[in-house]
Amino acid sequence: MDLRYGTNPHQQAAGALPAHPGRWPARVLRGSPSYVNMLDALNSWQLVREASRALGRPAAASFKHVSPAGAALAGAVDPVTAELYGVDPDRVGALTSAYLRARDADPKSSYGDFAALSHPVDAELAELLTRVVCDGVIAPGYAPGTVESLGRKKNGRFLVMEADPAFVPPRRETREVFGLQLTQQRDDRELSASLLDDLVCGALPAAASEDLLLGLTVLRYTQSNSVCYLRGGQTLGIGAGQQSRVDCTRLAGAKTDTWWLRRHPAVRSLAFRPEIRRQDRINWQIRFVEGDLTPDENARLSAALAAPAPELTDDQRARWRAGLDGVAFVSDGALPFRDNVDHAHRHGVAYIAEPGGSIRSAEVADACREHGIALARTGLRLFHH
Structure with missing residues (x-):
């Protein structure tokens, strides 16, 4: 399989080959992966597959730079997350709930993430993925029509990969570093x-x-x-x-x-102007929580709000954290x-x-x-x- 490029765009002629001919752990349905895309996809798929098997519920992960920004099992979506992503917390499906909960752990880092799901992507989750800034997804299957709708995201560059849940990796794994092959038993x-x-x-x-x-x-x-x-x-x-x-x-x-602290009433009451995008709202919420805004940031936050920001003192932060x-x-x-x-x-x-x-x-x-x-x-x- 040809890859768009290696770890960086200047590292060309990148490719991927199965350890055993003909045995691929996943296939590309839409888009063209890079080297890092493949690392994110394969690591995140293993995480959600193992989590779901161990705990008996759908699992999701939001990956960035070969580590999870967040991971979660299916469960209740709290009002803060539901409001941010425009969903009804009482009606959201299990798989969508898992991804929303995973993404909300660190939504600043999840910007442009790689999503992984333990179960086939349904129409509800596919619709959500089209609305968030996400670079790709890997799952063991897709409901009819979802691959096509996801494939139109990012002008056709959104990466859609299908994992093979029956794939069994070899017991030993090898990587090459600076002309040296390193081999070890897989951590199974x-x-x-x-x-x-x-x-x-x-x-x-x-x-x-x-x-x-x-x-x-x-x-x-x-x-x-x-x-x-x-x-x-x-x-x-x-x-x-x-x-x-x-x-x-x-x-x-x-x-x-x-x-x-993003659940604090003062943060929830920040009244953003309608044109302020979701990710900008998230970033401003986090900077407001952190409490060390520069004078320039204070001016830009005020311009993004329809009403003055409420007070959130160090003492209020400390008392809320204690809860x-x-x-x-x-x-x-x-x-x-x-x-x-x-x-x-x-x-x-x-x-x-x-x-x-x-x-x-x-x-x-x-x-x-x-x-x-x-x-x-x-x-x-x-x-x-």
Whole structure:
């Protein structure tokens, strides 16, 4: 298969070949993929397939730069998300709900995402995809007429891929780096609730176990170091690719706070002018939440509003953040210091799953007991590079 270009447009003559002749994991129905498109498609498809199989519900992911911006199971769509995307929360279908919840985790990053669905795309979801800024989609099938409608998006450049749910990858995988072939056994360890059996402290309700299991699946396909915060079957904040794990924890925690603060009455009451587009509204909501607008940004935000912005003080932000609780936290590698727990606690975390095995694991467990956080040790590292 010819690709439009490699990782960057100047890297030409890009292509893709199956590891075993004739055995393709997915096929292109519309559009022409790039190298990164293929990485996003194949990684995101594996994530949603595994999440759906493990948890028994439709799953969706919103991918950017070979890591998920968000991932979710089908579930209730809250009023903030429903209003933003113009859907009726009481009538939205399961698959559409999964994608909306995945995309709303970090809607700033999901701009121009690659969407992945565990189940065939129906007419409702196809219609939504035509209305959002999205570069492509991968799913195991498409309802009649949906490929054609999606294929018209982006002047025919929207990428539509169909995954083969029966495809079984080879046990060993190989990549070439700087003239050297690296080979390893594929990470095919089954992710199940039994990984949470080693409960060091606290208790895990069924909903928390589901969130932790979803988090493990998400991090298996997120660039390491990685952590994620989850609640209610969806990610709230994902931190990826940081050299320091606590930096990753803080980054994902800041995204979690932003997700929660976007539900604050002051943010919901921002009255944008009708001509202001959805993504611009999202970006302004986030900047308003962050609270460090430059003078130029303040002027541009005022111009985008039909009425003056309400007050949102630091004290109001702090009091609203304190209302977030019941959050699950998952780390792809062992927590090396208790500072990860201390920071996670600030973002409503009540449940943690991590491999354990650090020389300071006892301090990590003590921190969890101190903060009243349940801790499960999985014994399984999930680095992804």
